Amino acid sequence: MKIQNIETFQAAIPLHTPFKTALRTVTVAESIVVKITCDDGIIGWGEAPPTHVITGDSLASIDYVINGIFKPLLVGESILCRERMFEKVNTGVVGNPSAKAAMDMAIYDCIAQHAKMPLTQFLGGYHGKIETDYTVSVNSPEQMAQDAQQYVNDGFTVLKVKVGKDLIETDIKRIQAIREQVGTETLIRLDANQGWSALEAVKAIRKMEDLGLNIELIEQPVKANDLKGLKYVTENTTTPIMADESVFSANDAKIVLEQGAADLINIKLMKAGGIHEALKIAQLAKTYGVDCMVGSMIETKIGITAAAHFAASQPNVTRYDFDAPLMLSADLVDGGIIYNGNVIDLGDKVGLGIKSVDSQYIVG
Missing domain, CATH: 3.20.20.120 (Enolase-like C-terminal domain)
Structure with missing residues (x-):
């Protein structure tokens, strides 16, 4: 069960009411959506929103890390060797926690589907x-x-x-x-x-x-x-x-x-x-x-x-x-x-x- 492809898409959905905190005001939910396709047909999903004031991640940095770093590292790798997969995600780049999170949840989605279990x-x-x-x-x-x-x-x-x-x-x-x-x-x-x-x-x-x-x-x-x-x-x-x-x-x-x-x-x-x-x-x-x-x-x-x-x-x-x-x-x-x-x-x-x-x- 190997990763065949990794794709990203930028999503944007308006909020019905502005979200206001001491750090920022948000009116549109933006994120990079990740789609992992495995060679057995299983598809796993993940996402990463840009939260500059907390994680430092931006839409551009998330997309670059996933496509420029994680994709070459992970395509062709077996989902079943998950500790090796997560090690590559965690050591492949310093920081960038949201990009890592998007890959991580998509991998877990694939693994749980393979196990025929809800992720929880x-x-x-x-x-x-x-x-x-x-x-x-x-x-x-x-x-x-x-x-x-x-x-x-x-x-x-x-x-x-x-x-x-x-x-x-x-x-x-x-x-x-x-x-x-x-x-x-x-x-x-x-x-x-x-x-x-x-x-x-x-x-x-x-x-x-x-x-x-x-x-x-x-x-x-x-x-x-x-x-x-x-x-x-x-x-x-x-x-x-x-x-x-x-x-x-x-x-x-x-x-x-x-x-x-x-x-x-x-x-x-x-x-x-x-x-x-x-x-x-x-x-x-x-x-x-x-x-x-x-x-x-x-x-x-x-x-x-x-x-x-x-x-x-x-x-x-x-x-x-x-x-x-x-x-x-x-x-x-x-x-x-x-x-x-x-x-x-x-x-x-x-x-x-x-x-x-x-x-x-x-x-x-």
């Missing part, structure tokens, strides 16, 4: 269904409260609220407005996207604790490389702190876990370079008794399906941030995961269960 079962099969949160973008307190109520009306019981873009006082007003609007039963988690200093984070979190805003967790309150600051925030607040941009690799996770710099870890395939490394991060965190969330960038259902299958396969992945396809104005693929409100059904199809890609959203 191939990886471990721990959960049958999972529930996603929905993200409230950074806006005025009034607008965020309205948006939050709409998502609750749509059936979402967990909201991920973006903060860290401007004054801490404004962030607190945002959370107060949302909590007053949705009540006490809705779970609220915050994502500062590296927007605070350590001292600002402690001040803001303690204030929210004093106000009884009942925040589930705070994601990446400080700069990615400020592990001293991350540890300071973790040790000086009672609200759980999650490392996101501070953890790309298993080695990053090892440092964070050894230092006790965070209570939780957010794993993203686009940071980790795919499922192969993500499994190492999850298993390492498990040895420390640390739970993980699996999140995503602004991806289509290809990348989110791969992330959901990975997340559902691991016992210490207890939180899921897979709302990106729900933000898009259309669906790129036929197949993949199925959304029933906030519940994600992984389905029973082999591999990722993706049948085809809609050509009308392929650019060029």
